[in-house]
Amino acid sequence: MRLIQIINDIRLKRKLSLIFITVAVLPLLISGIYLTNKLREVMVSNAFEQASDNVERVQKRTAEVINVALDISYQLSNDNRMKSIASRSYDSYNEVIQTYRQYTDIRDYVRLYKEIKAIRLYASNPTMLNNWEFMQPDEQTTKEAWYVSALNKKGLAGWGYIQDERDQKHYLSLVRKINLDDLKNESVLVINVNSDLLNSILSQESFATMIVDDSNNIVAANRPDLYGKNLSAVHAESNMLWQSEGSFDAVMNGKNSKVVIANLNPQNSWNGLRIISIFTISDIVHDANAVIRISAFVVGGCLVIAVLLVYASASLITGRLLRLSKHMSQVGTLSWDSYLDLDGKDEIGQLSRQFNALVHRISQLMFEVEESNQQKQLLLQKQNDIKFKMLASQVNPHFLFNTLESIRMEAHLRGEEDLAQAVWQLSILIRNSLEVGSRQIPLSEELNMVRCYLELHKFRFEDRLQYKMEIDPATEGIEIPPLIIQPLVENSILHGLDRKEDPTLITVRTRLNDHGELFVEIQDDGAGIPPKKMKDLTMRLMDSEEPGNRIGLRNVNDRLQLTYGQGARLSIESEEGRGTCITFCIPKKGVEPVVFSDNR
Missing domain, CATH: 3.30.565.10 (Histidine kinase-like ATPase, C-terminal domain)
Known part of the structure; x- marks a missing residue:
């Protein structure tokens, strides 16, 4: 009994703090230190394996996408009809348009293969028209690095992040030189790879993954803030900029990270792409399922002990709070005479005493409110009586119209016809004004009011x-x-x-x-x-x-x-x-x- 009294005398804030430290903090702190070390070892190992598998999977799927563009470029390089269209000399615009209309192979490739976004052939032919498939290279295009490289690589395919003149967007594109009718007549084929498809491949990855070209342009990424930027502007790690394959540790955004890089060199290409995957400690929490089961067992044991301790302590608190709750329910039924007596000097004891004082004060206020309401009701009744008497004393419209009619008749009897006519018109004008509501009226009624109004002013002026x-x-x-x-x-x-x-x-x-x-x-x-x-x-x-x-x-x-x-x-x-x-x-x-x- 003495121990219970001591516990009841402790402040509620200190009491709850003591329970929390005893029951929750100490067990969880001990088990957390042990489990964290185990968790970090397993997480890093599993995450590295997962990142390597992800990079390999992205490498294969990306290769499947760009190989479609590579196969189409081989077919178009052997397409004599396309070469003939790009190299022949046209006599009129109608002939060019008719030729373009009959040749549908490029449009068919774009329509049939979802991996392809657009195809265009740059050929120097002054008689040819630009239709986004056959293009006349301007001076700026001929100076582009990808255009010069394509002409110098003798038919090898190249991969770069190139802007399309049609929508002014950049795409991962295949470029290669195609000889037309002779070795001197050269053209450059550009095939845009579908960026949405590449991004959809990367969107399935849980880690930050991106595809970059040999100039470190990010051509696809599963993070919207990375797509379209240069790798040097996003990550300044030198190994990431120039290392072609392998893995290494790095610090990204102030966090220790692991970087996995795989190289993708398409067949018969003078350059290639790199797939880069980055993960931090926060990215690999979900890979520690085995350790979580061990930690769940340990934490579960601690929670059992904690529940027992919390239950014993809470019973002392809730028992007294339950008495307070029952007393509040009685007061809720407007029983103002009840009194609550809870022992103890803690917050619950103080709350019971303050509650008793509050109930007493509310009882007094209820009595004062009732008296105030009675006084207000009496005052309102007297005000309504005064309003009724004031309304009764007001001149009503019938009295006003009857008075005006009496004045008009008296003026008529005295031979004052102008005055009688003016009074009659004023009476009509006032009556019509009082009878105006929200409804619409015929134009003739409105004109009668206007006529009366003008006659009254004519009587004046x-x-x-x-x-x-x-x-x-x-x-x-x-x-x-x-x-x-x-x-x-x-x-x-x-x-x-x-x-x-x-x-x-x-x-x-x-x-x-x-x-x-x-x-x-x-x-x-x-x-x-x-x-x-x-x-x-x-x-x-x-x-x-x-x-x-x-x-x-x-x-x-x-x-x-x-x-x-x-x-x-x-x-x-x-x-x-x-x-x-x-x-x-x-x-x-x-x-x-x-x-x-x-x-x-």
């Missing part, structure tokens, strides 16, 4: 404002979004009439154009808009928001584009001193006339 409406009857039934034309008329009054002393004429026109589209125009001969202000107006049309309380041109422009597309946007033309013209066009797909009933 008298003879200073004149207007006329040129409406095509065929357009009156077309549905449009509400409040589209009225803001444009408002703009004409704002920018035209207010800054001009002479009478101003505002014209509203609607018509269907030749394409069946609705064309609307609002024109005035007012003061016009100065260029600077016109620029500001154009910028406001492009802004996301237009300042002010009016509906605004920006709102009209946005609604037209959202409803009918970009083709329906506003077009504004204005000249200072001569007036302003605003137009928009609704496309044919949006022009659908409404059929009114007889009792509308």
